[in-house]
Amino acid sequence: MLLTRFKCSASFLLLCVVVVLSGCYTRNENSAAETEPAATVEQPPAADKAAPAATPAPEKVNVNLYLEISNGMKGFMPPAEAGKEPTVFQSRLNKLISEIQDGRYVAEKKYYLAREDKQGQPVLDSVSYNTMKSTVVSGIRANVLGTPLPDLLKAALEQSVKQNAVSVIISDFIHGPHPDKRGQFISLDSDIRSSLKEAEQQGLAIAVLADASGFYGNYYPAVKKPATSRTLTGEEVPFYIWVIGRQQEVLAVTKNIFRNLPPQQAYFGFDYKDVPFSAILKANQFRPAGTVYCASRNADPCTAIKLLPEKSIPVEFTLGLDLSALPRQLQQENYLKRNLKVIGSGCKASLVSVTAADDAVRASPDLARYTHFLRLQVPQLIGTSGTITLQLPQVQPAWIDAWTTNNDNNPAADPKKTYQLDKIIDGVQALYRDQRTYLFNVTIKFNKAD
Amino acid sequence: MIQKFFSGLYELLLGRPLPANFTNDYREVVFPNTGLQLVLITLAMVILYYYVFNRIMSTGFYKTQHWVIMLLINAVIAFAIPLIQVNNNGIETHSYTYMFAFVNTVYSLVLFFLFSILLKRGSVQAWTTPMKWPNKK
Numbered sequence: 092m093l094l095t096r097f098k099c100s101a102s103f104l105l106l107c108v109v110v111v112l113s114g115c116y117t118r119n120e121n122s123a124a125e126t127e128p129a130a131t132v133e134q135p136p137a138a139d140k141a142a143p144a145a146t147p148a149p150e151k152v153n154v155n156l157y158l159e160i161s162n163g164m165k166g167f168m169p170p171a172e173a174g175k176e177p178t179v180f181q182s183r184l185n186k187l188i189s190e191i192q193d194g195r196y197v198a199e200k201k202y203y204l205a206r207e208d209k210q211g212q213p214v215l216d217s218v219s220y221n222t223m224k225s226t227v228v229s230g231i232r233a234n235v236l237g238t239p240l241p242d243l244l245k246a247a248l249e250q251s252v253k254q255n256a257v258s259v260i261i262s263d264f265i266h267g268p269h270p271d272k273r274g275q276f277i278s279l280d281s282d283i284r285s286s287l288k289e290a291e292q293q294g295l296a297i298a299v300l301a302d303a304s305g306f307y308g309n310y311y312p313a314v315k316k317p318a319t320s321r322t323l324t325g326e327e328v329p330f331y332i333w334v335i336g337r338q339q340e341v342l343a344v345t346k347n348i349f350r351n352l353p354p355q356q357a358y359f360g361f362d363y364k365d366v367p368f369s370a371i372l373k374a375n376q377f378r379p380a381g382t383v384y385c386a387s388r389n390a391d392p393c394t395a396i397k398l399l400p401e402k403s404i405p406v407e408f409t410l411g412l413d414l415s416a417l418p419r420q421l422q423q424e425n426y427l428k429r430n431l432k433v434i435g436s437g438c439k440a441s442l443v444s445v446t447a448a449d450d451a452v453r454a455s456p457d458l459a460r461y462t463h464f465l466r467l468q469v470p471q472l473i474g475t476s477g478t479i480t481l482q483l484p485q486v487q488p489a490w491i492d493a494w495t496t497n498n499d500n501n502p503a504a505d506p507k508k509t510y511q512l513d514k515i516i517d518g519v520q521a522l523y524r525d526q527r528t529y530l531f532n533v534t535i536k537f538n539k540a541d
Numbered sequence: 542m543i544q545k546f547f548s549g550l551y552e553l554l555l556g557r558p559l560p561a562n563f564t565n566d567y568r569e570v571v572f573p574n575t576g577l578q579l580v581l582i583t584l585a586m587v588i589l590y591y592y593v594f595n596r597i598m599s600t601g602f603y604k605t606q607h608w609v610i611m612l613l614i615n616a617v618i619a620f621a622i623p624l625i626q627v628n629n630n631g632i633e634t635h636s637y638t639y640m641f642a643f644v645n646t647v648y649s650l651v652l653f654f655l656f657s658i659l660l661k662r663g664s665v666q667a668w669t670t671p672m673k674w675p676n677k678k
Contacts (some may be wrong), residue, residue, distance in 0.1 A: 384564040
């Protein structure tokens with residue numbers, strides 16, 4: 092009797108336990124059923140062609156290298172002598188062509204010497220690696236006229252587009268129009284724009300790298316007064332390397348082939364449609380302040396949040412961004428801090444700080460996906476819902492103005508300046524002005540916390 | 542619905558979950574889990590006392606002191622549940638967590654008493670524990 096009672100009570104207890112346990116909600120972080128709907132709604136389709144950030148950098152690229160050879164370029168490439176240091180131009184170019192020729196990142200390579208023929212038309216002479224190398228190390232012997240800048244760019248670009256290659260154009264970029272066509276000085280920006288129109292139409296991006304090199308020999312300034320030419324003995328004269336191609340390829344070239352880039356860099360037509368980002372709300376390294384939490388418990392990445400700033404406790408939280416696809420120089424914390432714009436709609440928002448990922452962050456699997464962490468502060472809401480948008484505008488780098496002059500006649504007195512460089516750059520910028528105002532754009536949605 | 546009910550029940554005394562970044566975890570997981578477990582375990586304890594110990598098994602545990610022991614065991618369980626829930630869900634421990642455990646304990650006392658009043662009339666030996674009211678015989 093007692094045994095039956097005990098059995099009975101035991102089964103009853105068991106029943107109770109089962110009921111208790113089955114009633115529980117479980118937190119299942121990997122539950123696909125719960126995570127996926129949120130993720131699909133908030134993430135734009137990444138497979139789209141217009142999402143360069145999602146496409147991986149190409150393994151190998153085709154490179155066409157164009158070196159302008161004109162009398163004005165001779166001074167960069169003085170003939171080698173024992174005991175004489177090569178110029179910056181020579182050593183940089185030597186490394187560059189060697190990397191193109193023998194490095195593992197280039198598939199098809201072609202070298203061209205750009206000059207002008209007797210009719211004033213640009214000519215691109217296809218040459219071997221050895222000819223290119225000997226031109227760089229022992230100089231240009233023949234008397235050659237340089238081709239005007241817009242024509243050079245246009246010819247090189249057409250050639251590369253045909254061959255599906257990245258153009259690397261090296262020149263001093265001193266504009267020397269034909270004496271009969273002096274008007275080109277005034278229309279330089281629009282001429283540059285027209286000459287590069289194809290780049291814009293083909294969706295190509297442009298990187299401009301500038302460096303200065305010792306110059307030995309006759310220097311031909313754009314401004315011919317008081318002297319039409321000057322003899323320089325090691326004064327620094329700027330030269331430029333333009334890289335034109337598809338965004339990913341340009342980045343691959345600047346990263347893998349140039350290796351150490353000069354500090355003067357400018358990027359045009361770069362566009363990142365899909366920068367991966369997430370509000371980082373639960374990491375120990377980036378604790379939020381005030382009332383802020385992700386709108387959906389399991390969302391990863393978290394792109395919608397709920398917040399409720401109070402007068403004494405403004406909301407502060409961290410946003411993780413993966414900016415690894417950007418050019419290195421634009422990834423610098425200072426650059427981002429200076430140029431990033433935070434636009435709150437329905438709230439007041441500001442950028443507190445920008446930090447790049449350090450080793451501790453990279454070791455944490457949830458955070459390792461992001462390269463930069465932006466601390467945002469929201470002191471006040473204006474509506475019950477809205478968005479916070481982060482934009483990185485296309486900014487003209489400061490060195491461009493510093494390297495610009497309106498009289499390049501005496502480089503000894505005023506070194507490292509190029510005649511009307513700003514106008515040339517204006518022409519390039521005009522190409523992309525209307526469709527690519529921002530390098531990237533990230534929008535996080537918010538609702539007032541309930 | 543159940544989530545809202547239990548979140549409301551706990552936040553009534555506790556205020557918003559802290560740290561705030563775990564608000565969703567509290568509202569969607571911890572509060573409803575704790576609330577459901579509280580109700581079911583308390584119910585089980587009451588049934589165990591009145592119907593198992595004092596009806597099926599006819600043990601001698603029918604006095605008020607035995608009832609109080611059951612009440613306290615239930616309270617200890619009720620204190621433990623929130624701590625276990627918070628831990629298992631990877632939520633940072635905060636003074637809020639202990640306040641939550643305390644509030645849950647208080648709720649367990651109230652609930653145990655309520656269930657006792659409702660269910661004690663079905664007991665053979667303990668229908669007057671902890672007091673005769675509201676049963677009449």
